[in-house]
Amino acid sequence: MSYITIDKTKCKSCYLCADVCPKALIKKDGDTGKTGQATVRFEDKNNECLACAQCAMVCPDLAIVSVIKE
Amino acid sequence: MQTSEIKYTVPKSIKKDTVFTFCPGCDHGVALRLVAEVLDELNLREKSVAIASSGCSVLLYDFLDVDCIESPHGRACAVATGVKRAHKANGSDKFVFTYQGDGDFASIGLGESLHSALRGENITAICINNTNYGMTGGQMGPTSAMGQITTTSPTGRNKEYHGFPIKTAEHIALCDGVSYSARVALYDIKNIINAKKTIKKAFEYQLEGLGFSFIEILSSCPTNWKLSPSEAHKKIENELTKTYPIKVFKDIKETPNV
Ligand SMILES: Cc1ncc(C[n+]2csc(CCOP(=O)(O)OP(=O)(O)O)c2C)c(N)n1
Ligand code: SF4
Numbered sequence: 001m002s003y004i005t006i007d008k009t010k011c012k013s014c015y016l017c018a019d020v021c022p023k024a025l026i027k028k029d030g031d032t033g034k035t036g037q038a039t040v041r042f043e044d045k046n047n048e049c050l051a052c053a054q055c056a057m058v059c060p061d062l063a064i065v066s067v068i069k070e
Numbered sequence: 071m072q073t074s075e076i077k078y079t080v081p082k083s084i085k086k087d088t089v090f091t092f093c094p095g096c097d098h099g100v101a102l103r104l105v106a107e108v109l110d111e112l113n114l115r116e117k118s119v120a121i122a123s124s125g126c127s128v129l130l131y132d133f134l135d136v137d138c139i140e141s142p143h144g145r146a147c148a149v150a151t152g153v154k155r156a157h158k159a160n161g162s163d164k165f166v167f168t169y170q171g172d173g174d175f176a177s178i179g180l181g182e183s184l185h186s187a188l189r190g191e192n193i194t195a196i197c198i199n200n201t202n203y204g205m206t207g208g209q210m211g212p213t214s215a216m217g218q219i220t221t222t223s224p225t226g227r228n229k230e231y232h233g234f235p236i237k238t239a240e241h242i243a244l245c246d247g248v249s250y251s252a253r254v255a256l257y258d259i260k261n262i263i264n265a266k267k268t269i270k271k272a273f274e275y276q277l278e279g280l281g282f283s284f285i286e287i288l289s290s291c292p293t294n295w296k297l298s299p300s301e302a303h304k305k306i307e308n309e310l311t312k313t314y315p316i317k318v319f320k321d322i323k324e325t326p327n328v
Contacts, residue, residue, distance in 0.1 A: 010089055012093075014299040015300070019300050053077045059100075060092065060096055060103075061090050062099070064078070066080075067079075068076060069074065
């Protein structure tokens with residue numbers, strides 16, 4: 001089960017990760033971050049994450065701190 | 071037994087607990103992370119001196135875990151020249167690179183930048199071309215595209231009043247002292263991967279002592295462009311790459327100086 005770890009305190013709600021995820025596993029969360037907008041949440045109920053790290057590559061704020069392939 | 075493999079982690083050359091001060095979705099953050107990844111891969115952290123500049127990346131010394139000097143606006147290549155030469159004279163070879171905005175590199179600092187390239191200083195310059203003066207509120211820069219609306223070109227850049235934008239990577243490529251000059255972009259994964267390879271190549275050319283290496287990174291400035299981060303990337307892909315093609319303009323290994 002591959003997964004990513006998000007540091008919500010760094011998320012500035014640009015949603016570039018949500019746009020790029022080929023499996024649409026990153027969604028807006030209920031919490032608001034430092035910009036007053038919803039931060040993002042990783043949700044992978046069916047173990048679809050490819051650990052491709054595209055989300056981490058596009059994140060301009062180091063908010064995706066790790067991508068682990070299992 | 072299940073094995074796990076780390077596919078991505080924050081580069082070691084970024085200081086622990088760094089929070090970038092850039093606006094949401096700004097490509098400066100991606101560019102700086104790629105620089106840090108390449109510093110890690112080439113094991114350059116302990117032998118690097120980064121030269122920061124005025125602009126949105128002014129706090130670079132807070133982000134990168136390398137020795138750093140802040141230069142006055144536009145003077146990064148001149149400062150880098152001094153650092154590189156002084157260390158060389160003392161028998162220590164430092165890896166020296168600048169990180170500058172387009173206003174910094176190609177407008178206020180054009181003289182320093184161009185002459186460092188002409189002299190073939192063995193340094194690497196990185197120029198973030200976001201087609202305006204980001205930090206001071208989005209004024210027209212030397213790189214603003216024709217028709218671009220900025221706070222100082224409210225009806226759009228026009229040739230009668232403002233003249234034409236500078237194509238920095240093309241100009242730098244014309245200097246004989248240059249080993250490598252390329253333009254890259256960060257608007258999608260393919261371009262981000264290419265940008266990292268290009269930064270690595272430019273760094274390696276300095277390590278090989280081949281002369282001035284230069285990368286222009288075509289970047290978004292969502293705040294001043296008044297676009298969402300993803301719209302800003304579309305603008306780069308669909309509009310700005312017409313003025314600023316993604317290309318290697320000089321590679322001394324492939325086309326030596328005549
Ligand atoms: C000598 C001098 N003139 C003007 C300024 C004000 N100033 C600070 S940042 C900046 C614009 C920087 O724009 P650019 O180099 O394009 O970088 P960006 O902020 O877009 O990353 C200006 C004009 C200054 N700091 N020093
Ligand atoms: S003003 Fe533009 S270049 Fe500066 S941090 Fe904001 S988006 Fe980035």
